[in-house]
Amino acid sequence: MRASSKKNILYLSYDGLTDPLGQSQILPYLAGLSEAGYSITIISFEKPYRFALYKDKIQAYCSANKLLWEPLSYHKSPPVLSTFYDLSVLRKRARQLHRERNFSIVHCRSYITALTGLWLKKKFGIRFIFDMRGFWADERVEGGLWNLNNIIYKSVYRFFKKKEQEFLEAADAIIVLTEAARQVVRSWNVSGETDKVTVIPCCVDLNLFSPANASVEKQSALRATLGLSANDYIVLYLGSIGTWYLWNEMVSFYKRIKAQNPAAKFLVLTPDKHLVSSDSDFIVHAAAREDVPAYISISDLSLCFIKPSFSKKGSSATKMAEVLAMGIPVVTNAGWGDVEFLRGRMKNLYVLDNLDTQPATSDYRADHQDEFFFDLFSLQSGVAKYRQVYAALLS
Structure with a gap:
């Protein structure tokens, strides 16, 4: 593994940078962190039609802000199986990049990528940030996307609820969006949570929204x-x-x-x-x-x-x-x-x-x-x- 600065960061997102959310809630933050001296590599999953339309725009933004972008293809079907396929691709690519760049931190946006972040922490000792956003597994159920009467979705829900606790316990830092979420996490008696939970809501670029x-x-x-x-x-x-x-x-x-x-x-x-x-x-x-x-x-x-x-x-x-x-x-x-x-x-x-x-x-x-x-x-x-x-x- 090549020696490198301890400021090398791997950022993982199952949302695409070519998605509106990627442009509003991922890239501006990472550009600010890059400006602060962190060398950030981003792996994101891009929808083919959006990638075709906006890849040049996003690549230009990343280049201008010294961000290294490693886009992967997002697969939607068949449900569940396609996600686990994407995860296998992500793990392989993350491992390759870590050999090249020797990351000190893996910063995972939400639950899907946290599976890879947890694996990287266990295998290589990389510090792991669980940027959980919301309570994703419960959102899928309460939003009607996962019907717990379906044995497959019930199994997936149980899997992620079990992993949720493991993410929280293993994370070196936890990011939540609200004070209310921090109180929920505290009520779960997560080991060491008082010191490692930070609230960072969805923020606004006031240079644009002025x-x-x-x-x-x-x-x-x-x-x-x-x-x-x-x-x-x-x-x-x-x-x-x-x-x-x-x-x-x-x-x-x-x-x-x-x-x-x-x-x-x-x-x-x-x-x-x-x-x-x-x-x-x-x-x-x-x-x-x-x-x-x-x-x-x-x-x-x-x-x-x-x-x-x-x-x-x-x-x-x-x-x-x-x-x-x-x-x-x-x-x-x-x-x-x-x-x-x-x-x-x-x-x-x-x-x-x-x-x-x-x-x-x-x-x-x-x-x-x-x-x-x-x-x-x-x-x-x-x-x-x-x-x-x-x-x-x-x-």
């Missing part, structure tokens, strides 16, 4: 493109549709706003355009990440209703933080993530205990964010917390 990037001229041009008048009251939904998002409840909430204010329009910015029909009131679009701030800026209010459940205690909604960063009010529901912790502390965030509440748009006022928001949700803050974790493991 009101300063949305001039009056840009807003007027976008409104004209969308067929909106200056008097229209814009209710925004940003993100995917389905599984965890209470779409019907958000539509009902919008309709109650519409009953009070006939000028209300529902702007739906989603990659799932095929699931929503456009009409004079529902304006449905997909947008590139760099264009999203402009769409947010023309909105008066944003909705983010998420199904409350045990597993969603571990969730942090990127889109909610992005909208708040733009100074636009967000209405959400209780029972998920850190909304209880944030209630009353976060400007522009309105938490409903009852989704049948009759909305009064005058109640939701826009305001600029303060230091509390920046300390919690800025990309700069998130990168600084990851740097602290890395430095502690390498000290």
Whole structure:
């Protein structure tokens, strides 16, 4: 094995860098860590159609930020078996790269790649970061993706719940997205967890999501493109549709706003355009990440209703933080993530205990964010917390 700097990091993600999530919640952090002097190799699993479209863009970004990218092909079918095939490919590639680059840390995003991270720790003594994100196995069940009446899914669920405990016990550092998740992990009496659990929510690139990037001229041009008048009251939904998002409840909430204010329009910015029909009131679009701030800026209010459940205690909604960063009010529901912790502390965030509440748009006022928001949700803050974790493991 070739000797090398102890700042060599292997980052494993089953999400692709060409996915929207990879571009918003993986690459910006790793670019910041690279700037801090860490040599980072990324293995990710790319969907073929997205890889064909965006590989050049992502490779250029990685090159500009001194990130080494090792893309692998993601396989979707047959279910379960395809995942274990991908894992066998991942283990082989990770072993090859470790021989070449002698990694000191393996940083695993969520549960799938943690299987390989745990193996690398046991075999080579590499320090292991379990960046668990949410309670993934429980999310699959509660989201209806794994039916426990099916013996295969029941076996897979039990396998990952057993591994979850092993990941937590073996990890040299654990990352969770919410204070609520940290409390859950603490309640499980994980060995040494008090010292090794860090909360880093889904953060926002404030250079991109800034009101300063949305001039009056840009807003007027976008409104004209969308067929909106200056008097229209814009209710925004940003993100995917389905599984965890209470779409019907958000539509009902919008309709109650519409009953009070006939000028209300529902702007739906989603990659799932095929699931929503456009009409004079529902304006449905997909947008590139760099264009999203402009769409947010023309909105008066944003909705983010998420199904409350045990597993969603571990969730942090990127889109909610992005909208708040733009100074636009967000209405959400209780029972998920850190909304209880944030209630009353976060400007522009309105938490409903009852989704049948009759909305009064005058109640939701826009305001600029303060230091509390920046300390919690800025990309700069998130990168600084990851740097602290890395430095502690390498000290």
